[in-house]
Each structure stands twice: as structure tokens, then as C-alpha cells.
Amino acid sequence: MYATHFVASAGTGGSLCGVARYFKAEAPDTLVIATVAKDGERINGTYEKDDYWTPFLEELFNGVDGKPALTDHKVAVDRATALENMREMVGKGAMTGFSAGGVLE
Numbered sequence: 001m002y003a004t005h006f007v008a009s010a011g012t013g014g015s016l017c018g019v020a021r022y023f024k025a026e027a028p029d030t031l032v033i034a035t036v037a038k039d040g041e042r043i044n045g046t047y048e049k050d051d052y053w054t055p056f057l058e059e060l061f062n063g064v065d066g067k068p069a070l071t072d073h074k075v076a077v078d079r080a081t082a083l084e085n086m087r088e089m090v091g092k093g094a095m096t097g098f099s100a101g102g103v104l105e
Helices: 012-026 055-061 079-091 099-104
Strands: 005-009 031-037 073-077
Touching: 005 012, 005 099, 012 031, 012 055, 031 099, 073 079, 079 099
Parallel strands: 005 031, 031 073
Antiparallel strands: none
């Protein structure tokens, strides 16, 4: 049995790309959702517009070699929300980082 949804932060895109490739091959009905920083916001560990671009991000968001994008949805998160969510998780004992706060959103 596979997950129905997979949500992760898109940093440089490598980890999310690898997991997305796996789900698209093995469980194509799984929705892959990437969280990114809202335009003009900075969330450590999360891709933000005009920050950098990697081949992994191209594959995730635009598709390559005639194949569709690996992500089904992209959710933009603001810094304040990511920080608030991260603090909530840390308060419950989780060892987590800033980008995970965006994923929780």
C-alpha cells in the first residue's frame, strides 16, 4: 500500500525529485505536493523564486524530455507561518527545521 499524498519542501529539489520519481513509477495515483517560499519570502531550506534553479527543480515543476512535471501541486508558504509551525513542532519535542514548518502548513 502506498501513500495517497506526499508533501515535501522543495530545496534544491534533489530529494523531492527522487521520491517523486519513485511514486510516479510505483504508485502513480499518489499526489506529490511541493512547498516553496511565497514570492518575496525567505525560508531556509526551501526554494524561492529567482534564488537558484537546478535540473531537479526543472523536472519537478516543468517536466523534462517530454515528460510531465513530477509535482501535482505547488504550495507557497510565508515565512511567519513556517516559523510558527516549526516552533509548534519543536514545542512538542520534534527535532525539525524551518522548511518543515512550511510542509506542516
